[in-house]
């Protein structure tokens with residue numbers, strides 16, 4: 001039996017023909033750029049997250065870059081984020097000329113430690129990017145309190161957390177700007193690259209729309225430095241087709257995660273904590289184990305598509321070798337890079353897939 005991490009046909013439902021026929025007429029009819037499909041998806045996604053505005057973009061990385069630009073973050077400014085995040089968060093900070101200020105992870109949540117965050121704020125810090133890694137929302141009530149006290153802009157990296165929530169408020173709706181990716185690996189997946197920002201601020205929304213479209217306000221009136229990163233119309237059509245299913249998919253992800261936690265209980269395995277009032281979106285199901293690479297090889301030999309997310313923390317990546325950080329500086333991020341293993345988890349798993357993964361792990365021990 002092979003247990004893959006993705007099943008794209010299943011995400012389109014039993015009868016995708018109406019969608020394909022729409023896409024066919026879009027292609028033949030020249031409906032390519034910022035059509036009504038993009039506007040419809042932006043409205044639907046803003047409503048889903050619970051914020052007034054959403055702007056569709058070319059990728060999640062562009063969402064972070066444009067959010068930082070709109071927040072006025074530039075050369076010399078400090079931006080705090082997690083030492084164990086995905087590369088794109090920190091690349092975005094550097095691409096606007098700002099300085100990443102890294103914070104170690106918390107051993108229980110696997111997210112940026114709020115106490116360390118407070119200690120890291122410097123005179124140059126302008127913004128903080130909490131990353132809702134693996135689909136778990138950060139303690140946003142605490143983070144907003146710290147950020148407001150120090151006058152920092154909060155940009156959520158919610159690329160892994162579509163639909164995750166804390167106290168009924170969704171990831172992306174807590175900060176000043178929320179950034180999403182619809183890369184095919186994410187819980188809400190386009191058929192290619194795509195992303196979005198959400199915000200309650202009409203000013204941020206307008207500026208991001210101007211900057212995504214070559215800095216134009218109206219045709220040929222270029223008022224700001226922008227580049228070209230618009231959500232593709234066909235991708236918007238596909239995202240509109242899938243969005244109504246996202247909540248049910250996330251519910252099923254939580255059921256499967258609960259089964260993994262229950263059935264792997266008693267083994268020397270630790271899990272990401274779940275706080276009261278929180279709904280995890282389980283973009284990734286991470287287990288923390290010793291001898292991680294041996295277990296990985298065992299699972300792969302049994303057809304289980306487990307992977308390492310992520311094998312190197314930010315401060316040990318070659319691209320960031322010029323940052324003033326040493327090995328050993330973020331011990332928890334380094335331990336997590338050595339010990340986390342990501343198990344396959346798809347909303348369409350039945351009992352037999354869960355059984356196969358659980359049995360393969362139990363067999364190892």
Ligand SMILES: *Cc1c(COP(=O)(O)O)cnc(C)c1O
Pocket residue numbers: 059060061062085086088089131157159160180181182183193194195
């Ligand atoms: C996927 C991801 C991104 C980047 O999104 P792209 O659409 O691939 O550019 C940024 N941050 C995190 C945490 C991600 O998982």
